[in-house]
Amino acid sequence: MTQPNDSMEIDRREWLRRLALAGASAALPAGCSRRAAPVAEVLPADAPLRFPGKVPMRVINDRPPCLETPWSAYRHDLTPNDAFYVRWHLQIIPTAVDTRTWRLRVRGHVAHPLELSLDELRRMEPVSVVAVNQCSGNSRGLFTPQMPGAQWRNGAMGNARWTGVRLRDLLQRAGLKAGAVDVSFDGLDNGGLPSIPDFIKSLPVDEARREDVLLAYEMNGEPLPLLNGFPLRLVVPGWYATYWVKALSEITVLPHPFDGFWMAKAYRIPTTANAVEKPSELAQVTVPINKMNVRSFLTSHQDGAQVAVAQPCELSGIAFDGGSGIKQVEVSTDGGQTWQIASLDADLGRYSFRRWRFSWQPVARGRVPIHVRATSNAGETQPLVAGWNRAGYMRNVVEQVVVEVM
Amino acid sequence: MTPTTQQALPPTTARQRRRTMVALLVALFLAGAAISYVGIQYLPPATDTSGLSQAVTRPELLVQVDLPHEEFAIPPGPYREQFQVHCTICHSPRLAFTQPLLPEKKWQEVVQKMVTVYGALPTPEEAREIVHYLTVVHGQTPP
Incomplete structure (x- = not known):
């Protein structure tokens, strides 16, 4: 830090x-x-699927966008923003954000719910950390036997200098009530159909209060690209990117464990070292992926x-x-x-x-x-x-x- | 209204009319202020609707992008239209065709997950047809 x-x-x-x-x-x-x-990464500059603010990238999916970083970008210690990989889950993603109306809300099991504008966040003490953001499923396409899911090669990762405010400072301002267990994070994206579970992730309250967990508004000294989570993104250094919620808009402190789909059913791993199991003998016990x-x-x-x-x-x-x-x-x-x-x-x-x-x-x-x-x-x-x-x-x-x- | 007509009216009526005018002006002013307040506080600001610029209109305030679109050529095959109708509501067809070639059993699991977890709406028969389509056009030949 x-x-x-x-x-x-x-x-x-x-x-x-x-x-x-x-x-x-x-x-x-x-x-x-x-x-x-x-080889393998020379993509035509006039490819029909060029995404705004991005160099030509391998398109895993275009709706919602899942784009893989070209390998040459890793010659830089800090992955350039315009080559940084992109991964969204749900098809309704924020394509326009008006910072005059956008607010970050902190609510739930707190003494003083907060509602903050980007300006207000930028006026707080800025903190930076250089941290790797890596998709849980980075390199999935290289597994044998293969499994369904985004077929990433090794390019679903990037390293950036993230600048923003400490989550724990905001939680302190809001005043956690006794008995807080989890903190959940929701962004501006949604599934478009009521049946599709909204992408909400959670952290145990002790992780949320780590001094290096940030709410970042800058990436490598620039505002976050919209495809990487403008205007604000949760940064959980050391943990997989599934927790780094993009276009963050709502933080909720809970007096009980969060049981939303994206924690309780998805992004779960066996408890073995490196989450290894056998196709013929799947682990019975799974936990949310983490470090x-x-x-x-x-x-x-x-x-x-x-x-x-x-x-x-x-x-x-x-x-x-x-x-x-x-x-x-x-x-x-x-x-x-x-x-x-x-x-x-x-x-x-x-x-x-x-x-x-x-x-x-x-x-x-x-x-x-x-x-x-x-x-x-x-x-x-x-x-x-x-x-x-x-x-x-x-x-x-x-x-x-x-x-x-x- | 001219001064001559005003002078022609009895003094009390003129005072009443003046009072009415003042009241009307105050009401108009209040209504205008209320509309402005609501507009500033709650309504989204006017944006560039030309559709041509996808760059940032005003960097600090409004950031917007246009996502590119390229019609993905869905391969021909039996029950192609069921795949098109039910699967591409929520995601690009590309997602299915960037998957590995999966055996029928795996495609069944995928389609089942789309129905039970994400609320896709094929009937059980249509779901079987979609599995058949995917196995034919993007499946694994049985050993």
């Missing part, structure tokens, strides 16, 4: 430096030549990228977890037989992407699998064999990218 002003300045410079480096490295083959363009597990990715190269033999080549990528921070990243270029430790860039905060780098000099021509494995400060690491669950949540296997050494 940092105050926005001084750290933002440093970060902006850093960001520009990285951007320039990324541009230069793309243009000049510096030892590690990449003759083939990255993210540890993951890492190679972002400098994609499957099929060409690399020059006997020349130094920098591999780089990202790692993150549910908030303990990244302790170590290891790289294997021999199919997982041996692992070597990668260097880590500056720490942007324990909820952020952590950039890792590894100098590699391929010795022989041919197809080479590259594996990356992260370990968190909490001691958690990534499995070598993929787990499975019925909903396709929480994938965190060590991923493989195969490059061509030429």
Whole structure:
């Protein structure tokens, strides 16, 4: 957690430096030549489904919009707003928000219900946090056996600097009454049919009062894009994005557990490590999904990228977890037989992407699998064999990218 | 009304008429103020309805976007129209066709969920027809 002003300045410079480096490295083959363009993410700029304020993105669904971030965006530590993935559940989404009439209401089991305008929120003490926002079902399309649901590859995640006010400050102003149990969050979206359960999520009151849970009105120093939750979005660092309610309009404090559909029936996981179960033996007991597990990715190269033999080549990528921070990243270029430790860039905060780098000099021509494995400060690491669950949540296997050494 | 006519009237009537005028003016003023108040407080502001600009009209106040639309070509197949009628009310047909190729049993589960959880409205027979359609056009061939 940092105050926005001084750290933002440093970060902006850093960001520009990285951007320039990324541009230069793309243009000049510096030892590690990449003759083939990255595959799979080259989307035509004139694709019919270009969404406002967004670069061309892989369209999982267009009504409601579910858009996947192009892989090249992860070369930046902070995912640019115009490439940040989009996921809505219900078809009536706010396409226009008038901040003169929009209000955030805090009500329920409180002494003083609140009704606040965006201006009033912006006049409160601003707080910033850099945090990964990752869909529970990120990478669902990679599970075997496959399951229905949005078929994301790895692009339903992003890292941003979120700025807003602390939820706990508002709850304190409203005055929680004794016996508060859950806090529920509702946004401006709805299903359009009365039979469709409204998208309302809840947090246990102790999570809601964490000092880093924010109501953010800015993302990377800009107002939130409308598709990412303008004018206000709940930010729950370390927890899956299903809790980060967009276009937030109503917060309700409850003296009993919240039992709405999106908590009681959807977004539930087995209680096993990494939520693993067998298709033939589904877990009987499930709980609401919560903290993210540890993951890492190679972002400098994609499957099929060409690399020059006997020349130094920098591999780089990202790692993150549910908030303990990244302790170590290891790289294997021999199919997982041996692992070597990668260097880590500056720490942007324990909820952020952590950039890792590894100098590699391929010795022989041919197809080479590259594996990356992260370990968190909490001691958690990534499995070598993929787990499975019925909903396709929480994938965190060590991923493989195969490059061509030429 | 001219001064001559006013002078022609008896003094008491002129006073009454003046009083009526003042009362009318006050009433008009109050009505105007009330309408303005309601307008400012409760009614949505006028917006750019040209439909051409999807950019922000006034960045800090009103943010709006137009979502793109591209008619998704629903593949031909038996009971295609049942799929079209019942499934695309709530979501784009694209969502169905970005799913993996699922066996009939899985499509049954999906359609059942749409009915029981989200309130889709096919009759049981139409639901079976939709499952048949999806299995034919986006299903898994049985081993």
